[in-house]
Amino acid sequence: MERVKERAKVLEIKDLRVSFHTRRGVFKALRGVDLELYKGEVLGLAGESGSGKSTLGLAIMGLLPRNARVESGEVLLDGSKDVLKRLRDYGSRDVKFDPRKNEKLIKRLNKELREVRGRALAMVFQEPLTSLNPVLQVGYQIAEAVYYHDPMRLVRRAISRNRCTQADLRDLMTTLKTKGEEALIEEVEKRNLRGLEEQILSIWRRQDIHEAKKEKLILSLDKHKLDSKDRLGISIYLRGLQRVPVLGRLAKDALIKEGYRLAVEILTYLGIPHPEKVVRMYPHELSGGMRQRVVIGIAIVNNPEIVIMDEPTSALDVTIQAQILELVSSLKASSNRSFIFISHDLSVLAEVSDRIAIMYAGKIAEVGPVKVIFEEPQHPYTKMLMDAIPTMDKTELKAIPGSVPDMRSPPKGCSFSNRCPFVMPKCKEMEPPMVEVSEGHKVACFLVGERK
Amino acid sequence: MEERTEEGKYSNLILSLKVFFSNRTAVAGMVIFLAYVVDAFIMQFDPRLLGVTNPNQFTYNFVNPVPQPPSSQYPLGTTYPGINLLQAILEAIRVDLGYSMLIVVGGAVIGAVVGILAAYVGGYLDELLMRFTDIFFSIPYLVLAIAVGFALGRSFTSMVIALIIVWWPIYARYTRSLTLSIKESVFVEAAKAAGASMVRIMFKHILPNTLPPVVVQISLDLGSVVGVFATLAFIGFIPNANTPELGYLASLGLNYVQSAPWTVIFPGLAITLFALSVNLMGDGLRDVIDPRRRS
């Protein structure tokens, strides 16, 4: 538990309130959410439909629809960057909400965030087919993601490979074998071959082939030189001519071609067999599990610090879901990335999360380390939810009576009060504050406050 | 989501109206359309309200047959032979609107029945009926209408029949495609599992669900039918010489088009304005039945 405190916060959400203005009325989707995400952890976000968990994910990404009003609150990236400032400045003003005006702000926000997304934030959606373009090869889509966020990375890769000699590679190989990865990166810097190290390491880190094969692959990197057309394309790009009509096309083609090589590396990393073939395939030619891997590939290719996954396994079969969960766990282990894993399925969250936040009616009901949440849940909603999930060894399910409140006019006081068996008079009057019961375990319920 | 239970009985209707009225151009279209309809009704039941004595005939004025420019006496001018254009247009709208309605609704009913049958029964019947509609599609519709009208003689009835023959295949195709998608829906499967007969499924489940889009299609088509109907009248498919009809009215001024362009422009404008208004209104209606626009 001590470690949780030491770890750096990568994301902090403070009192976030978002409402949707629709023809049916104003739905209060988020009603004051406080949450933080630490480096290198998986935060599970649980809740039923309408609890606001997906809205929260979208809000962090700045991907809100035009009718979403950010009434208050902050989403702080790395402790400083306030993602939603623009929208909040408009949404918190006391004027009649105009979605058209909001849309303009969202467009401007998107332009700003373009650079942040990919580098700092990435998102994986539930239905992989809708987030992939059906008429583009998957390799192209991965390449394009890099092209838009970090084209220089592709340039570096291509040029360094083009420039390196067999002697360079042999020296680097020796460095890598004798002194390790850190030394390799230094050595690459020294030789002015930046961009080569990731290509070498992506081969070196593979688990499925013999060292001799790795060595051979690394030493043959210099065989993949650029052809004259690509050289031309890249020099066009370096001269800043990528916006000139025909020349720009040449530049993009060259960089995308490099992006395909990177796509193969990423897919290999994600454990997809025959990646050279898969990058040339279209989304419909892939199975659901493969598609979701490709989407994850697009999300992580720019090495974002935070990956938000919105129900990434809900459309998949159990055996495929198990594969994806395994993949998420290994991604977590192999990088220092943070994940927000949104799901309605508590069992799935139990498998992947370090911490879990339970949402109900647009607020966090309870948040804490996964073990604590499952073993000693404090909030009545959490407890009842646990009793309602069918599991293999349960002989009795206790359903939660009643239904989710209408989010257009959420009840005064605690939003769970109308379904709660322990309801007290003051639950209907006041909203319960978040109380820290133990290290990192917070509950918003008067029952807990009483006892303290 | 266990919510949305406490909504009024008419919530759906209110929402539909809200969606429609949020589209301003559609409302404008509806206003113009209603003006046409009101005019048609007045002409039918009490033409004197608009100073017309006999809405079934143009009032000629052979004393001064040459077209006169718009003036305070004739706000839209006159056309040959001395017809007050404003009055003539007001009279003609009734005829055009009435027959166009008849054509579109007639075509839609025939087309809908054929389309549902073809799609629901499927197999050879589907193949047969659809090839049959192909025949109609392969002939340019104006040529087909002229041929049918020529065979049946010069009368409004034959024009209506000719145009229904031209129009129903469109609806047959449209309802067929609608039916095909509804047929695959789970509630039809549920009705089958409940033991419902084919007739019951076709008329109780499928037909009511195809109606809203068909009605939208009707409103969109009304404009083009008025145009085609007027075209036929323009080229001479008119039973007798003084029938108030917009296309025919335009043709009267044709010889004077260079010296008195208003004789053609105003009747033409009346047709165009109508076509535009129903199209705008149809767009609004389409929004109403589009679930994405409803949220």
Add this chain to the structure above:
Amino acid sequence: MIGAFNLKKYFPVRGGVVGTQYLKAVDNVTLTVRRGEVVGVVGESGSGKSTLGRMLIRLLEPTGGEILFDAPEEEMVKYREALESGDKESAEMISRKYSLLRKKGSELRKLRTRMSMVFQDPYSSLDPRFRILDVIMEPMISTGYLRGEEARKKALDLLEEVGLPRAFGNRYPHELSGGQRQRVAIARALSTDPELVILDEPTSALDVSVQAQILNLLKEFRRRKNITMVLITHNIAVVSYMADRVAVMYSGRLMEIGDKDDVLTRPKHPYTMALISSVPRPRPGEARKRIVLKGDPPNLLSPPRGCVFHPRCPMAFHECGWTAEEVAEDINYLVQGKYYNVFGDNVKVIPLQDKVKVEGANPESIKKVLEVERENIRSLTAVKEVTEDSLLIIHAFQEPKLYKESERRSVSCLLYR
């Protein structure tokens, strides 16, 4: 109550270079359901479980096989024996008496009062233009079970029984929430007092807290009315909560069937084991060995030969149906990757008819690799022998049948021959 025998459903898929192909959605499934029992059919998407359910209620016509409805158990057993021994005459006699597939017109309509179905998605299974009351009355009126005022009264009573206020009768489906709609769908399914209800994923479109409400409602009805149920779902936990017996399907075939506790606690078929171990459990940090299957379910247009599960099976062995292509691919993978140091660059792996040619490799080193990797890469077990000129001969295969393990348990796996 109801018995399906060697039931098949092939969907023709037209087009392509190969002409019409058949998608074997359900292939040779035999399943009997006793009166008052809840049988859970579990499988992933594409396993054919929904197709099976729709055939049982005759929403889809089977391509082959027989369904007996309301036949006494002895007759079912007799029919099965007759089929196995090839006694066409007595099989014909029984099927003439009880066959569901031979029923037509009014006879079938009458049968429809005795069985019904609840569909997965409560948003699309109710006609949006029907009032709730009309939805519930539809089966009664269509089958002539009850009419007019009687039907109305019964529908209102049913509304109350499924826990909705009577006033909901005049509403339209869009005014109700998902859970409420599913209650209406259940009321509709129960309106003709059926003896058999097929539940096709009744809760997978619902939230967890609502799911528990619906499951408890179904359980309650079952207890009160002794309804026989076939529960089709991908969620093993739901089956475990509701069912008496479990049938596991994969790629259109039945893999395993038996009493719930028996199957779930002591799975025999490797697929069932993997399926159960894939189910996430709400116990964080619990140490358990999870079997994560490799790859995806097969393409139903060209299913693997032998056992359909063998390419993903962690326990497959030489007779499971390995083809030269499958073996060649795995060997190629090893030769190019893990054992690159042994074989070098000049090895070529060529699949032939039931043989794999490994060019430019020493048979001894191949044997050694096979020896080591056999445990992990199951296709290698299919290599019967390695000849002097590095030709790998592949074992003959056997098609698995449903083998009887005990009185109430059958498994379709060669391990249990």
